[in-house]
Amino acid sequence: MRNLIAFFRRFRVFLIFVLLQVVALSVYFTFLNFPRSQYLTSASKVSGLILTVQNDITKHFNLSLNNDKLQKENIRLRNRLPQSFQRMQNGWAKINDTLFHQQYEYIPASVINSTSTKRNNYFTLNIGSKQGVVRGMGVFSDKGIVGIVHTSSAHFAVVKTVLTENINIDVMIEPIGLFGLMKWDGRDPRRGSITGISNDLKIKRWSKVVTRGGSGIFPRGLNVGKVEKLNPVEGKPLWDVVIRFSEDYRTIQRVYVIKNLFQEEQNKLELLIPEDKEE
Amino acid sequence: MNIVVKHIIRFIVLVAAQVLVLNQLEIGFGIQFMVYPLFIVLLPFDLGIIYMLLIAFVMGTSIDAISNTYGLHTSSLLVITYLRPAIFKLFGPRDGYDILKEGNMYEMGTRWFISVFGLMLLIHHLWFFTLEIFRFDDMLFVLRKTLFSVPLSFLFCLLFQAMFVTKPNSR
Numbered sequence: 001m002r003n004l005i006a007f008f009r010r011f012r013v014f015l016i017f018v019l020l021q022v023v024a025l026s027v028y029f030t031f032l033n034f035p036r037s038q039y040l041t042s043a044s045k046v047s048g049l050i051l052t053v054q055n056d057i058t059k060h061f062n063l064s065l066n067n068d069k070l071q072k073e074n075i076r077l078r079n080r081l082p083q084s085f086q087r088m089q090n091g092w093a094k095i096n097d098t099l100f101h102q103q104y105e106y107i108p109a110s111v112i113n114s115t116s117t118k119r120n121n122y123f124t125l126n127i128g129s130k131q132g133v134v135r136g137m138g139v140f141s142d143k144g145i146v147g148i149v150h151t152s153s154a155h156f157a158v159v160k161t162v163l164t165e166n167i168n169i170d171v172m173i174e175p176i177g178l179f180g181l182m183k184w185d186g187r188d189p190r191r192g193s194i195t196g197i198s199n200d201l202k203i204k205r206w207s208k209v210v211t212r213g214g215s216g217i218f219p220r221g222l223n224v225g226k227v228e229k230l231n232p233v234e235g236k237p238l239w240d241v242v243i244r245f246s247e248d249y250r251t252i253q254r255v256y257v258i259k260n261l262f263q264e265e266q267n268k269l270e271l272l273i274p275e276d277k278e279e
Numbered sequence: 280m281n282i283v284v285k286h287i288i289r290f291i292v293l294v295a296a297q298v299l300v301l302n303q304l305e306i307g308f309g310i311q312f313m314v315y316p317l318f319i320v321l322l323p324f325d326l327g328i329i330y331m332l333l334i335a336f337v338m339g340t341s342i343d344a345i346s347n348t349y350g351l352h353t354s355s356l357l358v359i360t361y362l363r364p365a366i367f368k369l370f371g372p373r374d375g376y377d378i379l380k381e382g383n384m385y386e387m388g389t390r391w392f393i394s395v396f397g398l399m400l401l402i403h404h405l406w407f408f409t410l411e412i413f414r415f416d417d418m419l420f421v422l423r424k425t426l427f428s429v430p431l432s433f434l435f436c437l438l439f440q441a442m443f444v445t446k447p448n449s450r
Contacts, residue, residue, distance in 0.1 A: 013328050017361045020336045021354060028350030028410070047345040054299050113347070117305045119411045122347040158347060186412060187309070187420065250305060 032120065032165070043124065048112075048156040051124055055112035059253060066253050073142040104219050106256040107131055109139075109157075116189040116250045121163040123147065125255065128155040138217040138258040144247035145169065145211060145222050146255050157257075163189055163249055170215065171224050173241070174208035176201065180241065182209075182224065189249050191228065194241040201239075203227055209243050216266045218258060223247075282323065290338060292443060293318050298345040301435065309424040310431060315342060315352070316403050317436045319360050320396050321383055321444070324376040328364055335360040355407040359399045370395050384437070385446045397433065404429050 008015065113124035127133055129152045139146040139159050147161035148169075160167065162184060169182045171194060178201060180194035194209070206226050213220030229242040260266075293315045301312040315338060322331060339353030346352070367376070370391060384392040408421045408428075 013332070013361075016329055016332055017357060020332060021357050024336075024339065024350040024353035024357065025410075026350075028348075028354065031349040044344060050298070050345060058303065113345075115302065115305070115347070117307070117309055117311060118348070119413075124347065186417075 043128070043151055043153040043156040043158045045153070045155075048124070048153070051113045052126065055110070055126075059110070062251050062253060065251060069142055070254065103260060103262050105259040105261065107133065107259060109133075109255050109257055111253055111255060112156075114161075114249070114252060116163060119186045120165055121161050121189075121249070122150065123159040123161055123252070123255075125157045125159060125257070126155075127257070128152045128157050130154050132259060133157045133257055136217065136263075137260075139255050140218065140222055140258065141247055141252055141255045144224055144245060145218060146247065146249070146252065148217060149257065159255075161249065162192065162245065169218070169224075170212040171209050172212045173197075173203060173227060174210055176203070176207075178203070179212055179214075182243070190245055192225070192243050192245060194243060195238070197239045197241055199232065199237050199239045203230060203239070203241065205229075216260050216263050219260075286318075286322070289318060289321065289443065293439070294338065294341055296439070297342055302346050308427055309420070310427050311424075312428070312435050313352075313400075313404070313407070313432050314435050314439055316356065316359055316400055316432075317396070317439060319356065319363060320399065321381060323378065324367075324380070324382065325378045328361075331360050331363065332357060351407060351410055354410060355403045358406050359403045362402065363399070366395055366398055381444075383444045384440055385444065396436065397429070400429050400432055400436075401425070404432070 107127060109125040109127045111123045112126050115121045123139075123146070125133070125139075133149055133152045135149055135151055137149045139149060145162060147159045147164070147167065150158045150160040152158070162169065162182070164184065165186065167182070167184060170179060171182045172179050173194075178197055180196045182192050182194050184192045197203070205228065208226060209224045211218040211220060211222040211224060213222075223246050225243040225245040227241055228244045231240040231242065232238075233240050297313065297315050301314060304312060318338060319331065319335060322334070335356045336353060339350075339356040342348075342352045343350055367382075380386045382392075382395070404425045405421070408424045412421050
């Protein structure tokens with residue numbers, strides 16, 4: 001017993017160092033996969049407040065750029081309004097439309113904290129669970145997809161962006177409809193890559209890449225980027241497709257959070273698929 | 280000024296500078312500026328290592344909480360704090376440190392500061408980027424990030440000292 005106490009006395013500095021280090025590292029490595037708490041994130045009250053004040057000042061730096069973006073989106077939407085179409089047929093009766101149910105709703109938000117040079121980049125949004133944001137919702141901007149909500153507190157939410165390690169968004173290459181998973185290698189915030197595409201297929205440069213909408217997080221056909229280059233993968237009959245994101249994640253400010261009204265139904269249905277048994 | 284108040288003010292200014300200004304500067308090539316290791320060097324020479332580890336933990340956690348890094352800054356700050364006594368001993372004067380002095384550039388000399396703080400910053404950045412990327416086949420990328428970031432962080436620390444640390448002859 002006396003030896004044990006002597007041991008602790010002798011190595012107490014090292015033991016305290018190891019203890020604190022283990023706390024820090026376990027928070028770091030568990031957070032990458034699943035957030036245990038909101039207290040150590042920017043979704044907490046104090047950090048959220050600090051970042052809000054900061055954003056109130058710095059949001060004006062990119063103001064004209066963001067105004068241009070919003071104006072362009074307004075033009076695009078305005079072109080679809082009934083007022084901008086000429087009526088070609090008159091006299092049709094209007095009935096309640098049962099062919100189309102609304103599946104996706106959008107909640108506007110602004111990004112109050114963002115990074116783009118780290119290996120895993122997270123954005124903080126100024127809305128939270130009070131506005132209906134929960135873990136697993138998709139986030140996009142007027143130009144392309146942004147990420148998936150990672151954790152949310154009452155008034156703030158943290159988004160795991162496209163610029164993280166295990167993002168794996170299912171995308172497709174537009175004219176031919178090829179499916180693949182999109183990843184990010186941590187180097188260039190302007191480019192990502194798609195894996196799992198067989199190399200016997202011809203893919204044109206600059207063909208559009210859009211979301212596939214398979215998991216119900218994103219609707220089908222949201223912009224992601226364009227194919228820039230095809231690199232062969234060594235030893236496998238696959239292409240490594242390099243894509244250029246259509247959104248510049250370094251200047252992003254206005255985003256929309258997607259609420260899928262049928263998400264629960266889809267999840268319930270997909271639970272019925274029997275799991276593969278390992279042999 | 281009371282030494283405790285002085286260090287608390289320094290703590291707040293460094294954390295604020297890190298999370299509000301330097302984390303927002305993104306100039307590409309994977310460069311990140313980190314100035315908060317300066318706080319650990321400037322702590323008094325006679326402060327116990329256990330107190331320093333606790334201070335480092337608090338500082339790292341407060342930076343992590345605001346910048347969405349979840350323990351990365353804490354871990355790398357703890358490493359250099361733990362190594363601080365050994366590094367100080369390595370470059371220390373023959374008859375020990377004068378506990379009335381402070382480990383800044385003006386009181387300890389430029390050469391001491393460059394070697395001690397440069398080494399600490401190098402270890403800090405290397406640990407930080409290795410943990411952040413955490414892949415062996417990307418070691419070259421880690422080294423490139425470290426080598427680009429250390430000199431720039433060092434320059435920011437010199438700037439911070441010029442602004443907030445009083446020179447001995449102007450007292």
